Amino acid sequence: MRLRVPLALVGSALAGVLVALQTRVNGGLSQQLGNGYVTAAVSFGSGLALLCVAMLLSRRGRRGFGRLRVELRSGHLPRWAVLGGAGGAMFVLGQGLVAPLTGVALFTVGIVAGQVLGGLVFDRVGLGPGGRIDPSPARIVGTLLAVAAVAIAVGVDAGPFVWLVVFPMIVGVGVAAQSMVNGLVRAAAQSALTSTFVNFVVGTALLGIMAVVSVSVSGWPQNWPSAPYFYIGGVVGTVFIAMAAALVRTAGVLLLSMSNVAGQLIAAVAFEAGVPLTDGLTQGMIAGAAVALLAVAVAALPGGRRGPARAR
Numbered sequence: 001m002r003l004r005v006p007l008a009l010v011g012s013a014l015a016g017v018l019v020a021l022q023t024r025v026n027g028g029l030s031q032q033l034g035n036g037y038v039t040a041a042v043s044f045g046s047g048l049a050l051l052c053v054a055m056l057l058s059r060r061g062r063r064g065f066g067r068l069r070v071e072l073r074s075g076h077l078p079r080w081a082v083l084g085g086a087g088g089a090m091f092v093l094g095q096g097l098v099a100p101l102t103g104v105a106l107f108t109v110g111i112v113a114g115q116v117l118g119g120l121v122f123d124r125v126g127l128g129p130g131g132r133i134d135p136s137p138a139r140i141v142g143t144l145l146a147v148a149a150v151a152i153a154v155g156v157d158a159g160p161f162v163w164l165v166v167f168p169m170i171v172g173v174g175v176a177a178q179s180m181v182n183g184l185v186r187a188a189a190q191s192a193l194t195s196t197f198v199n200f201v202v203g204t205a206l207l208g209i210m211a212v213v214s215v216s217v218s219g220w221p222q223n224w225p226s227a228p229y230f231y232i233g234g235v236v237g238t239v240f241i242a243m244a245a246a247l248v249r250t251a252g253v254l255l256l257s258m259s260n261v262a263g264q265l266i267a268a269v270a271f272e273a274g275v276p277l278t279d280g281l282t283q284g285m286i287a288g289a290a291v292a293l294l295a296v297a298v299a300a301l302p303g304g305r306r307g308p309a310r311a312r
Contacts, residue, residue, distance in 0.1 A: 005255070008247040009255060012256050013263035015260055016260040016264040018263075019111075019260065020271060021236055021267060023095045023107060023271075024104050024271045026039055027107075029042070029096070029230045029233065030100050031277070032224070032225045033221040034223070036093060036095075037207070037211045038211050040093040040095070040207045043092050044089060046234030047200050047204075050234065050235055050238055051200050058191075060193070061193040064195075065198075067188060068194055068198070080181070084179075084182045084198075085178075085198065085200060087174030087175055088175075091111070091171050094171045098164050099277060103277050103278035105268045105269055105271075105289070106153065108168075110168030110169045111168045111261075112265065114171060114173040114176065115172040115261055116142070116176075117147070117172075118173035123135065138301045141298050142296065142298040143295070145292070146296075149288045179256055182199055192242045193242065196241050262293055266293070269286065
C-alpha cells in the first residue's frame, strides 16, 4: 500500500502533462479556426471515435458497459455519476475559448485553484469511490498554498484578460468532480475504458449541440490547419481521463488533483516558454508554478492522506 499511493501520484502527474499538452493543442487549433466551440467538439469527437473502435475491440470494455447498465438500473450507481463528461466538456471548451487569450500557464493556474478546492470538498463529503477522507493539516495547508500560487501569478501578471481566470477556476472544480464520478463509473463497470467511453459520449453530445448553435450564428470555419498535431487533442484526452479514472480510488480526489496539477504546471511553464499561445512566460508565472509545486509536496507528506472516515 505504501508504494501504491506514490506510484498513483506519479501516474497522475504524467496525466497532468498530457492535460497541458491538450490545452496547448486545442488553444492553437482555436486560434486557427476562430471558433472555440467547433474546436472543443472536434477534440471530444475525435476522442470518441477512437474510443468507439476500442470498445468494439475490447471484450472487457463491452462487459463493463453491461455491468454499468445493471448498476444504473438497480440504483446502486446514481445516474448523475455518468455525467462526468460535462466537466470534461467545459474544460475542453475553456481550452478553445479562454486559453488563447490568457495563455497556457495562466489558464492552468486557474484550473489548479478549482481542482484543489473541489478535491478537498469532494474527499471530505465522501462522494469519491474511496469513501470519505478527512483533510489532514498537511492537505489543508497544501490547498491554501495552491490558492496562494494562483494569487501570486495573477497579482504579478495582471493584464487585460486576467479576469478570465475565474472561468478556468470554476471549470477546475468540474475537473475534480469529473475524476470523482469517473472513478465511480470505473468501479461499477470494472473497466477504465468503459468509464472513459461514457465520459466522451456525454461530453461530445454537449459540445456538439454548442458547436451547431455557434456555426448557425457565425458560419463554418474556413481556415482549417493542415498540420496533424492540431487534431491530437481528443486522443490525448482519452489517455489522461482513463488514467484519472484508474487512479482516483488509490490516491483520493484531492491528492490525485494536486499531483495532476504538478504535471500540468511543469508542462504549462515549458509550453509557455517554448511555444506560447500569447506573450510567453513571465516571472509571476514562474513564481506561481513554484508555489503550486510546493503545495503538492506539502499535501503529499506522510500522513497527508487519511483513510476513509468512519460513519458518524
